[in-house]
Amino acid sequence: MENNDFDISISAKISAGEAIKKINNVPAWWGVTFSGSSEKQDDKFIIKMGGESFFNFTVAELIPGKKVVWLVTDCNMPWYADKKEWANTRLIFDLTENNGVTDLNFKHEGLTPEVECYKDCAPGWTHWIKTSLLSYFTTGKGVFREPSI
Template sequence: MEKNDFNCSIAVNISANEAIKKISNIPGWWGITFSGNSEKQGDQFIVNMGGESFFNFTVSELIPGKRVVWLVDDCNMPWYTDKKEWANTKLIFDLTEHNGVTDVTFTHEGLTPNVECYNDCEPGWTHWIKTSLFSYFATGEGVFRPATK
């Protein structure tokens, strides 16, 4: 069965190790309230989108220069019927470096077109990866915007 997990890619003119360092500085590109640590495997952090919403993450995998995986341990998305829809999903950043350019492929494993939040999360992730993270890589500044919901 084919998986339809959300994914998108960008190519940036920095090393894969520098890209991972910048991905791990979540407030620099995601524009959210952040607490905890996100720099090494086993680190835990919390993202708050305002109000009662929260997402608890664990850095479940970190391969320097290659891959970062964040597991959603718990969440509360009060604007959806299934407030825990992201729980046990994974945010995956796969990196490949060649000739000074790093390709970053982002996959939200478990975010598929059949889940309630997909219509909001698909444009949201597209913005945060293709616009804000790309800008943060290139200029050191993310491009923040209000949350979709």
């Protein structure tokens, strides 16, 4: 069976350990309202994107310098028919460091072309990973609008 999960890759001159620290500093690259903690395995955090939307995450896996996995434990996406579309999906950050350059492969497991939000979420993730996170890796600053609180 073909794997249609959304995935995207970037490379930056940064150590894998530093990259994981930056990934875990969610508000610095993903323009969202953030509460909780995302620094170690089993940490829980909540992301809000305005209105009644929310995404509850658990750090399901954290292998220093190698991998971070966030599990969406609950969500409310009021703009879609299935408001829980991201529930039980996983955001996977796989890292490989070679000669001071880290390759990051990001996969949103469960985000496939068959789900309603794919048309919005795929370009969204493309921005957050290829533009904002890459900028945060290389310049120390993400590229986004500040969230409205």
